[in-house]
Amino acid sequence: MELTITINGQPVTRDVEPRQLLVHYIRDTPGLTGTHWGCDTSNCGACVVLMDGQPVKSCTTLAAMAVGHEIETVESLEQDGRLDPIQQGFHELHALHCGFCTPGMLMTTRALLNENPNPTEAEIRTAISGGICRCTGYKNIVAAVRWAAEHQPATTTQEV
């Protein structure tokens, strides 16, 4: 079936089987391999993308179900060579090591900050509880989200 899905503001049209998962639809799009395909069982959170601003696990969503919705991937964060504060926070505070969980962590915490610009440590830990990091651990990720909360550009906080 032919699908058109809006990914990072751009319509992407492709003929796929109805059983195609959103994570593969995204990753098969040139330039969009930032979304990671991890456990395939909705446990690890590496595949998290935003659907209409809400974090969802793209390994457990059919591509067809995303038609008519706005999908945002990790590639949408950096704008004109400027990192999003959440990316900058991960960079500043060494919140990644192998980087496999990072796209999901970034999108999950970007959504958290959009909804709650000043989250507590407990709120951050709850928000990322659907993501698994097997090397850095969570301490630096939490610190990076706090860093981003303290360094939000004015435009981002106004949008909230």
Next chain:
Amino acid sequence: MQTPAPCDYERATSVEGAIASLQRVGSSARIIAGGHSLIPMMKLRLATPEHLIDINDLHELSYITDHGTEIRIGALTRHVELLTSELLKSKLPVFADAEEVIADPVVRNRGTIGGSLCQADPAEDLSSVCSALKATVVLKGPDGERTVPLSEFHVGPFMTVVADAEILTEVRIPVKPGAGSAHEKVERRAGDFAIAAASAAVWIDGGTIADAGIALSAVGPKPIEVTRAEELLKGKSPSEELFEQAGQIASEDCMPAADGRGPIDYKRHLAAVLTKRALRRACARALHQEA
């Protein structure tokens, strides 16, 4: 790589249209909502529907409304909405108890109450919540709608009374004065299915328990309604001794199987302890004495 078997897909634009499709395709069709139970089952080929009917656009099935003597919840209401609803928090706090420990926040953005009930996983939490609350569900089909009490809804593991051309549209929960409710769960790790879980609801009138509902998850082929304990509680004043006795009955009346989550005697022990804790909290809430 886990991939579902080939299937067709259509997006429903109305409940009637979904029912017509179910009727046309027959037993190989399945409704898909959040998909967070069905898609994993399809990847494992434990479910092999040949035709999926996506109801995510049926926003008319997404609501939590107060009708005085009952609260009605649309089938497409997502876990996150059940968790954050102020109405449920004040009237049926058992929902927030359960939702806090169902999967994780990202999964809760997608999964729905209708999907959870229809999936009929014996370890799923909302089935015992709705059983304890004496809820009924509305099933719509080509010949109109019928209501089914939760006590008759589940037939066995992953099996319900929903017919091939029917769709669950609504959950109705009676609201009575003096209500308190709570859900207690033990799981192996955060977000996992229960090793055992207990939901309790009480309705207290003048210091005595007028009515009670107790249901257990993960300790039987379907949610276990502990009716013997419910009868025991009726007409009595809440007390630790009473909760202990109800817990003892729960441990006797459940039907756990030994599996990777634990042996039978452990699960029976949990059924007793969790029933006691859930009753204690439900009564404290009914009496506005929660610590």
